[in-house]
Amino acid sequence: MAALSKALALLLITPFDLSLFGQESCLTPHFYGNYQNGDGLTLSIFIPDRPCLDTWASETLTSASVTFASPQIQQLVWLEEESIDEALKTETRSFRNEFDSFLEILSSTQEQSPDDDDQGQDVLIFPNIGSRYEVVYRTQTAALLSVSHGTAKTLDTILPRFWKSTLMPTSPVPFQPVPPGAVKHVEHILSTLKFDPAVASIVNNISVLQMLNDIRFLTGEDGNSGIVSRHSFAHGSRTAATWLKDRFEDTGAACELRPFLIGYAPNVIW
Numbered sequence: 001m002a003a004l005s006k007a008l009a010l011l012l013i014t015p016f017d018l019s020l021f022g023q024e025s026c027l028t029p030h031f032y033g034n035y036q037n038g039d040g041l042t043l044s045i046f047i048p049d050r051p052c053l054d055t056w057a058s059e060t061l062t063s064a065s066v067t068f069a070s071p072q073i074q075q076l077v078w079l080e081e082e083s084i085d086e087a088l089k090t091e092t093r094s095f096r097n098e099f100d101s102f103l104e105i106l107s108s109t110q111e112q113s114p115d116d117d118d119q120g121q122d123v124l125i126f127p128n129i130g131s132r133y134e135v136v137y138r139t140q141t142a143a144l145l146s147v148s149h150g151t152a153k154t155l156d157t158i159l160p161r162f163w164k165s166t167l168m169p170t171s172p173v174p175f176q177p178v179p180p181g182a183v184k185h186v187e188h189i190l191s192t193l194k195f196d197p198a199v200a201s202i203v204n205n206i207s208v209l210q211m212l213n214d215i216r217f218l219t220g221e222d223g224n225s226g227i228v229s230r231h232s233f234a235h236g237s238r239t240a241a242t243w244l245k246d247r248f249e250d251t252g253a254a255c256e257l258r259p260f261l262i263g264y265a266p267n268v269i270w
Contacts, residue, residue: 038141
C-alpha cells in the first residue's frame with residue numbers, strides 16, 4: 001500500500017461539513033472546492049498528503065470516499081446530473097446509458113493541434129483514435145474525470161443530456177464560508193416575494209413568435225445567421241454576442257463587448 005500511495009495521487013471526496021475546515025484540520029490547505037452530487041448532496045474534494053489522510057481517517061467516520069489518480073493529474077473536471085423533472089427522464093430511452101456512451105465518445109476523441117485552425121475554434125474532432133482520460137470517481141449522478149487541458153475546454157459539447165461540467169482548480173483554494181448576514185439577506189428576500197403586476201405585464205407581452213425567431217437565429221436554424229456553433233472558441237459565438245449587444249441597445253441600454261480570456265468570445269456587458 002505504501003508503494004501504491006507513492007505512485008498515485010490521493011483524493012478525498014466527502015460530504016461537506018464545517019468541521020472539515022476547523023483550525024486544527026490538516027485538510028484545509030488541500031481543499032479543491034465543493035460540488036453537487038446531482039442528488040442534492042454537497043461534496044467537498046481534497047487532495048491531501050498521506051499523513052494528513054491517515055490522521056483524518058483515524059479520527060473521523062463518515063461516508064467519505066478515498067480514491068486514487070495517476071500522478072500526472074491533468075485537468076480534473078467534475079460532472080453532475082442536472083436537477084430536472086423526473087418525467088423527462090422516464091420519457092427518455094436508455095437515459096442511464098447515455099453517460100456510458102459519452103465515455104465511449106471521449107475515448108475516441110482526438111485533440112486538435114492549435115496550428116490546425118488559425119482561429120482555434122475546433123478543439124475536438126472525432127476519428128477513431130484513442131485519447132487518454134481517467135474516471136477518478138463516479139456515482140449514478142456525478143463523476144470526476146481527469147482529462148487533458150485541451151479536452152477539458154470543450155468537454156461540455158459532448159456531454160449527455162441533462163449533465164453539466166465544472167473545471168476544478170489546478171491548486172488548492174481557500175474555503176470561504178457563506179457569511180450569516182448573506183444568508184439572512186436571502187431569507188429576507190424570499191420572505192417578501194409577492195406578485196408584481198409590472199413583471200406580470202412584461203411576461204404576458206412576450207411574443208412566442210419573436211422568441212422562436214430569436215432562437216432559430218442563435219442556433220443557425222434560420223439559415224441566415226451563419227451560426228454553426230456558439231461554443232466560446234467558435235466564430236458563431238462572436239456573431240451571437242454582437243447580435244445580443246444590438247438587441248440590448250435597441251431597448252436603450254448602453255452595451256459593450258468585453259474580452260476576458262484570449263481565444264474566448266467576449267462577454268456582453270450592459
